[in-house]
Amino acid sequence: MSEIARRVYLILGAAGSGRREVVRDLIASGFEDDEQVGVITASTETNDWPAGTATTTWSWNADSTSLEGTWPNTASTGFFITDGRGNPVDQVEAVKPWLAAQAAALVRVACVVNCALCAEHTAVVAWHDACIHFSDIVLLNRREGVPNKWMSDYQARFAKNYLPCLVEFVKKGRVANPALVLDEQVRRLSHWFDEAEGDGGWQAFLDQAGDVVIEDETDPTDDAEDEAEVDEYLERNLGGTRRKKIPSIADYLPPVETA
Secondary structure, eight states, X not given: OOOOOEEEEEEEEOTTSSHHHHHHHHHHHHSOTTOOEXXXXXXXXXXXXXXXXXXXXXEEOTTSSSEXXXXXXXXXXXXXXXXTTSOHHHHXXXXXXXXXXXXXXXXXXXXXXXXXXXHHOHHHHHHHHHHHHTOSEEEEEOOTTOOHHHHHHHHHXXXXXXXXXXXXXXXXXXXSOHHHHHOOOOOOSOOTTSOOTTSSHHHHHHHHHTTOOOSOOSOHHHHXXXXXXXXXXXXXXXXXXXXXXXXXXGGGSOOOOOO
16 A cells, blocks of 8 residues: 555534534644644534634535545645534545545544533434444543433443443543544444455465465355455445434534524
8 A cells, every 4th residue: 555644533523512622622732833734624514723724625526425625735634524413424434435535544533422412312322322433532522511420321331332442521622631532543343444355364364374274275265255344334225225324413403503
């Protein structure tokens, strides 16, 4: 694989969860002054970044099957912020080929959780579960007024369900340890962004093994292909609809103000 200079942090979460505050904090405190950091924001989101921030917007194409948007030219690292009123699974699926087209590599996926909204609506928890499935780190925000019992129970779900992602708090729009959020260690449950099949696994083992004789003469790749993993959130029915449905987050958010 050719060397990729562009690096991307994918930011998931609902509109109003405080994602822009978190990204502004990470840019200000997690990078050196001479590092070029940009933001790729959904065209439906507020684009209120500090002066001097390299920004572009992305949107769906006419058929809503792929993403359109350019890279912030001066940036070597970009924060890709999803549409917080849209389906996160559709966006995660579409951002992978977009990254390839931009010659960009995904570093990490972070989900900012609006805890107050989750505490108020059970369906919102299920929507965030879809985001968390693809996330390396989960940032719990908007906790004001949320009962301690609810917060404890919500945090316990991560250990109970054996989720590998990290879980951290956001306080006043800031994270305690930006380096931890920006770390490159992959901790997500989904393998959607992993290297393509053939870059590793059995083929790599066989290449290294050379003339070593393996007792079982069957081709292990046959079973691997038959049992190819299908992401539970990305799997579709024959008609093209998702097998695993999630609520529409827009149903639980305040309406967009219009002029």
